[in-house]
Amino acid sequence: PVVFHDESNGLLDDTGALTYNPNIGALSAANLTASSGLTVDTDTLHVDSANNRVGVGTTSPTQKLHVKTTNDQEGILAENLSTGAAFEAKWISGASNGYQLKMDDNNNATTIFLRTYGDSYFDTGGNFGIGRTDPQKKLEVLKADDAQLRLSYSKFVFGASSNVNT
Numbered sequence: 001p002v003v004f005h006d007e008s009n010g011l012l013d014d015t016g017a018l019t020y021n022p023n024i025g026a027l028s029a030a031n032l033t034a035s036s037g038l039t040v041d042t043d044t045l046h047v048d049s050a051n052n053r054v055g056v057g058t059t060s061p062t063q064k065l066h067v068k069t070t071n072d073q074e075g076i077l078a079e080n081l082s083t084g085a086a087f088e089a090k091w092i093s094g095a096s097n098g099y100q101l102k103m104d105d106n107n108n109a110t111t112i113f114l115r116t117y118g119d120s121y122f123d124t125g126g127n128f129g130i131g132r133t134d135p136q137k138k139l140e141v142l143k144a145d146d147a148q149l150r151l152s153y154s155k156f157v158f159g160a161s162s163n164v165n166t
């Protein structure tokens with residue numbers, strides 16, 4: 001490997017050398033600071049230091065983390081390597097284009113699946129609350145200043161075992 005290290009020119013200090021290894025095509029440094037932004041491979045990774053934003057797939061991030069992809073099935077994945085629990089957000093194309101948000105539990109089973117197309121579900125093994133943080137039933141809706149739940153339909157048929165409270 002070739003080592004670049006010159007404390008006299010102010011490029012590097014005594015915390016580490018800048019090293020290039022031509023055998024593997026790698027440039028490494030013990031400590032590296034980029035004070036006016038950083039771009040890797042055109043738009044693979046871009047750090048906008050003026051606005052404190054990071055872009056993946058874009059050199060113009062508009063949020064703290066901005067991921068841009070032109071490929072189907074790519075997006076954001078946050079995964080716990082020791083448990084397998086994961087959060088995933090991505091674009092899906094096909095017959096029903098749209099976005100999906102998916103959360104897996106520690107057993108890699110999907111527990112929350114939200115889509116802008118098709119079916120979505122919550123399968124957390126517990127209760128689900130809207131307006132409540134401690135739901136006591138499978139679905140509990142609470143709003144103090146308005147009706148708690150409204151079901152609208154154009155045609156509804158009650159079966160023999162239906163129990164409807166009004």
